Amino acid sequence: MTLNNTELSEWLRERIGQTLDIRKGELTNNQDEISDLDQIVLHLQKVGIRSTNHPDDYVANDELVLEGEGTTFTEAGDVPLPQNAYEIPLLGDIHIHQENGGLKVLTDRAVYTIDVQNK
Numbered sequence: 001m002t003l004n005n006t007e008l009s010e011w012l013r014e015r016i017g018q019t020l021d022i023r024k025g026e027l028t029n030n031q032d033e034i035s036d037l038d039q040i041v042l043h044l045q046k047v048g049i050r051s052t053n054h055p056d057d058y059v060a061n062d063e064l065v066l067e068g069e070g071t072t073f074t075e076a077g078d079v080p081l082p083q084n085a086y087e088i089p090l091l092g093d094i095h096i097h098q099e100n101g102g103l104k105v106l107t108d109r110a111v112y113t114i115d116v117q118n119k
Contacts, residue, residue: 005062005064005090008105011103012044012066012114018044018116018117019044020066020114020115021039021114022040022086022114023037023039023113024040024111025037025038026110038073038074039072040072040081043068045084046067050062050065063088064090065086066086067085091109092108093107093108094106101115
């Protein structure tokens with residue numbers, strides 16, 4: 001099932017109080033390969049959309065902001081999520097699909113997979 005930005009926000013708001021497993025893969029120039037993979041675990045406390053008026057086309061006009069305590073898992077070790085927030089830039093064509101109880105968000109630059117952790 002394909003969702004729009006409003007439905008994405010609503011889906012996330014319904015999961016406030018739960019822990020999300022977010023995987024972000026940066027897309028290469030040919031859009032077919034993932035060049036970098038990040039994993040974040042976030043106990044979701046708040047969902048919002050932040051709008052900016054940045055003149056640079058590289059910066060998204062809208063960002064989905066997920067607030068809560070979290071950890072970024074890296075090869076160098078685990079790092080607390082800065083400022084207890086995780087941002088997903090809503091840039092270019094955005095495709096949102098429900099998959100296996102979670103979501104897949106595809107933007108011009110990255111693929112995000114969001115799943116709810118089982119307790």
